[in-house]
Amino acid sequence: MTDWSTIKDLPTTRLEQLFADDPERLAKFSLDVAGIHFDLSKTHLTREAVAAFEALARQMDLAGKREAMFGGAHVNVTEDRPVEHTAERGEGKAESLKRAADYHARMRMLIDAIEAEAFGPVRHVLHVGIGGSALGPNLLVDALGRDSERYDVAIVSNVDGVALEDVFDRFDPSATLLVVASKTFTTTETMMNADSAIGWMQENGVEDPYGRVIALTASPEQAIEWGVDETRVLPFSEGVGGRYSLWSSIGFPAAIKLGWDQFAELLEGAAEMDRHFRLSALHENAPALAAFADLYYTQVRGCETRAPFAYDERLRLLPSYLQQLEMESNGKGVTVDGQPVGRPTAPITWGGVGTDAQHAVFQLLHQGTHLVPVEFLAVIEAGDTLAEEHHRQLLLNAFAQGAALMKGRANPDDPARAYPGDRPSSTILLDVLDARTLGALIAFYEHRVFVNGVLLGINSFDQFGVELGKEMAKAAAKGGGDFDPSTADLIRRAGLE
Numbered sequence: 001m002t003d004w005s006t007i008k009d010l011p012t013t014r015l016e017q018l019f020a021d022d023p024e025r026l027a028k029f030s031l032d033v034a035g036i037h038f039d040l041s042k043t044h045l046t047r048e049a050v051a052a053f054e055a056l057a058r059q060m061d062l063a064g065k066r067e068a069m070f071g072g073a074h075v076n077v078t079e080d081r082p083v084e085h086t087a088e089r090g091e092g093k094a095e096s097l098k099r100a101a102d103y104h105a106r107m108r109m110l111i112d113a114i115e116a117e118a119f120g121p122v123r124h125v126l127h128v129g130i131g132g133s134a135l136g137p138n139l140l141v142d143a144l145g146r147d148s149e150r151y152d153v154a155i156v157s158n159v160d161g162v163a164l165e166d167v168f169d170r171f172d173p174s175a176t177l178l179v180v181a182s183k184t185f186t187t188t189e190t191m192m193n194a195d196s197a198i199g200w201m202q203e204n205g206v207e208d209p210y211g212r213v214i215a216l217t218a219s220p221e222q223a224i225e226w227g228v229d230e231t232r233v234l235p236f237s238e239g240v241g242g243r244y245s246l247w248s249s250i251g252f253p254a255a256i257k258l259g260w261d262q263f264a265e266l267l268e269g270a271a272e273m274d275r276h277f278r279l280s281a282l283h284e285n286a287p288a289l290a291a292f293a294d295l296y297y298t299q300v301r302g303c304e305t306r307a308p309f310a311y312d313e314r315l316r317l318l319p320s321y322l323q324q325l326e327m328e329s330n331g332k333g334v335t336v337d338g339q340p341v342g343r344p345t346a347p348i349t350w351g352g353v354g355t356d357a358q359h360a361v362f363q364l365l366h367q368g369t370h371l372v373p374v375e376f377l378a379v380i381e382a383g384d385t386l387a388e389e390h391h392r393q394l395l396l397n398a399f400a401q402g403a404a405l406m407k408g409r410a411n412p413d414d415p416a417r418a419y420p421g422d423r424p425s426s427t428i429l430l431d432v433l434d435a436r437t438l439g440a441l442i443a444f445y446e447h448r449v450f451v452n453g454v455l456l457g458i459n460s461f462d463q464f465g466v467e468l469g470k471e472m473a474k475a476a477a478k479g480g481g482d483f484d485p486s487t488a489d490l491i492r493r494a495g496l497e
């Protein structure tokens with residue numbers, strides 16, 4: 001009988017001791033999947049801990065739930081629908097695969113038409129969307145599109161007009177396509193930005209601005225009602241959650257920026273990770289092992305945060321992408337049965353870019369009172385063409401930080417200069433950064449979130465927590481809302497009554 005108490009009772013041996021005790025430790029806790037090396041040996045996972053988590057996974061029927069997800073069962077119980085993002089990359093129920101393939105074919109045809117100048121010469125693509133309808137595409141375009149001379153793509157999410165005006169200043173309205181990305185096609189910020197972009201085109205002499213709009217949505221009827229012609233609506237399935245949607249038509253800005261072949265590679269890389277996740281035993285399964293480490297730190301060591309650091313400029317948006325994926329998925333307080341979950345759920349994901357972060361927040365990681373599991377992400381092949389020393393410095397810094405966090409340094413004479421050490425990190429090292437490895441990497445994170453959710457007994461696929469604030473903002477915008485004295489005063493002071 002294994003449960004959380006067994007996991008909580010595991011010995012807490014120091015990391016350096018774990019290495020000393022087991023010469024095979026590195027081999028046991030590192031693995032290679034889809035061009036990515038995962039090194040979890042500098043976490044406190046042990047064979048014993050993994051066995052305890054495997055037993056918990058059996059109790060929670062992780063294998064059954066994993067197959068239920070891939071098989072199209074309604075694993076998103078609160079919304080009574082399937083979870084279909086893996087079908088976008090070819091892993092799932094036949095019916096979902098067919099639908100995803102049809103939608104991709106439609107998307108590809110539209111991209112071909114744009115390339116063939118069916119909309120006249122297009123140079124600029126203005127994508128408006130927010131949350132899952134922006135973070136994923138933004139990550140892809142920023143990570144992979146730097147050297148592409150194809151379209152100039154801007155992704156605007158913030159309702160703050162400053163964001164949109166920045167783009168208006170540099171885009172030519174008559175050479176711009178407007179892409180409106182919203183699963184629901186009702187999100188206030190996105191619809192406001194879309195309306196303003198239409199206004200900007202109109203004011204600048206574009207005759208039929210709605211004729212230059214492409215909608216990416218799971219609610220085609222809403223898009224048509226708003227004014228988009230059916231032929232330019234690129235649908236995706238309701239079962240694809242917003243934060244899991246970059247594989248669907250929501251990935252349009254990436255597909256147009258990188259070209260279809262690259263987009264297909266992204267999907268293939270993700271499919272390779274899907275197969276690994278589906279078929280590998282848990283003790284050699286990258287998403288499962290990473291989730292076990294996550295749970296070890298939140299449940300046993302009381303860690304409240306975790307911090308991925310991208311030691312690669314091209315991955316600078318990954319931490320913010322992961323914030324939505326992890327916190328919106330697993331930041332929950334009740335189980336799938338609606339009972340209080342009774343234990344910490346998702347840690348707070350924060351992080352940043354190396355080496356910048358070393359000169360700002362690493363002080364706390366080395367000497368602060370919070371234990372923060374760190375994740376280093378790096379790429380062996382450089383993304384730049386400058387002297388090799390740049391990339392060498394970058395990688396060596398990532399690796400040295402992991403070593404220093406673990407090793408620490410005693411200083412009995414001067415406590416302010418002592419480093420406690422025994423601070424955990426994992427390292428994710430990509431051979432190269434391309435569409436295929438990035439696809440595999442993102443899929444790795446998705447499945448890691450899934451394993452965390454199943455072992456905690458929560459539904460990772462709803463996000464009701466975001467609704468209340470939206471409702472209250474809507475009520476306030478209509479001049480209503482029953483606000484507390486502080487909020488009412490703020491509204492008054494800002495002249496918003």
Ligand SMILES: O=P(O)(O)OC[C@H]1O[C@H](O)[C@H](O)[C@@H](O)[C@@H]1O
Binds near residue numbers: 132182183243463
């Ligand atoms: O794609 P949309 O329907 O416009 O939704 C955009 C975003 O808004 C919501 O508030 C959710 O929290 C996100 O999960 C979602 O990605």
